[in-house]
Amino acid sequence: MSDIELTRELLMPYQGLDGCEGLCHVRVYEELGRLPVVIVGGLEDNPGTAIALVIETVAATVQRRLFADGRQFHLIEHYRDAINGLQTSRYALVRFGGRSVVGGAGVWDGAGVEGAFRDPRWEPIDDIEELLGCQVAVWWPGRYTSRAVAGHLLNAPNAPQLASQRAGLGEVA
């Protein structure tokens, strides 16, 4: 049995194109001795630029907000599902050609956010649960919205913990 677990879940704003702010669903899975795995989900009612188009900025925002100590992480993009009723969720591991996130003292220096993650490549993931080694909640097509995710976060068993994370990050209520 794997010890990896969902440690953080939140709605995270990010800077889209033309100053239009987007919102994505972020889940962080962690296990001792492994790099954290971050799943960023594109919400169906995302008011801003799709995460795929600004994945560099999304990655930099995750780094700055969740791993300000400079820790590296695996980034996985969760796509919208194709049509209602289809039960498969689609994920891709995002690899970056360039990634300069650690400052001289081994600490994330926060500089150059725009250029920190460059040249993304996507590798489709057939089975996210096999890759992570734990269950991953499925969001049904048509219901993967910021309102539904916010409701889920408020009702989650560890809601106080998640709520405190939200308070620190200024996510939507």
Add this chain to the structure above:
Amino acid sequence: MGWLPTPLLTAKIRKPPSAAIIFDLDETLLDTSMLRGDRTHRRWRQLAARLDEVEAYLDEKSTVQAADLPAQVKGVGFQVGVITHSPRWYAERLLSAFGIPHDALITGSDGYAPKPDPSSLRAIADELGVPVEDCIMVGDDAVDIGAAQNAGCIGIGVAWSRRAPKSWRRRWPNIAIATPDRLIDVLNNSGPRFPFAEAVLAGDQPLWHWGSLLRLGNGIYGAGHYYTVSDSRHPGDVLSRLIIEAKNDPKAAERVGELLARLASTRWQSMDVDLITSVPPKPGQTYDRFALVRAAIATASDTVERGNVLRQLFDDDDYKHQPAADRPGRVSERFASTALSNERVLLIDDVITSGGQAEECRRQMLAQGAGRVVILALGVTQERLPRACPECGGFLRLITTGPRGDFIGCSNFYRGCLYTEEAPSA
């Protein structure tokens, strides 16, 4: 092969009911090649500033231009969709600037997984109210064709440059065209469509067209698609079954010979050769599976054939289990050629996967004095499209070694999955 339903007659194009044509945007409908770098490196601001550089393709030999195709097919009742993974503002500005009509548009701003994932194709079919299997995807890139294959619909590859992209090799389109007016012919059912071998086996008139052969570049051609036995398309694919049978069955080999011999009556200029030979049998193997094939082509083209030009010096049992990229290194010096004197040679093989064996044979013949060597394979191995076992999630494959004949079984048979299906007849 009869994928277009009985056509309804219209003024110019006869349209199958409930069908939609889905176009890729970049380098299919419009020439955006000058912006490829900005798109690839996602320099969206630079891209926005350079949109006026985009041009329509102009082909003087074609009666229809690429940018006019959506209006043409829409005019006779097809629904038109456009899929691009560029941002929505980019697509909308270009479609508007060039007056390209469409009923649905899916862009990179919509958050679907990029092609070849079929999500965007399924989504646009859903928006158009058409079963995705009834759509036809038209695009220039292997990812467009891959999306079509993954969604279970027909993929038409366009090569306006009249040069097949290298990326098509493992995902060759069902139909390949080089001029926009050929799309109208294809939709009309009024001209040749499929690769040569597939057309002949389907009983069609094997008329010559740009997409008659799979053009792999560097003088290598294939006469059709080859789907491996673990591919969900294999059981129903006549050519793939024939290729397997011809390895041991002289009657099947004779059919292959008759089939390829018909190439001699086409306009394929590479058929004009001095000598026909083939990839040699393994050491110790007495059955030459290409003997009847060579003989048939030689008779039809009035050319000399020789089966003893090449010899295989040693065997490599593990060769087919090597990744395609590693294969060329493993075939080095495995073949030897007799001396030649500037002949133009046609080298026959049954299947091209990496092309390593055939290319090594060619290298040896050129080293021994051949003037030119063109490689022709019956099939070109395509990327596997597996179908999941409904019981265990393994993949289904055609089993041809069963004591009661062929059947479809599960790859997890040896782990205890006993799921089987009847094999469709070839």
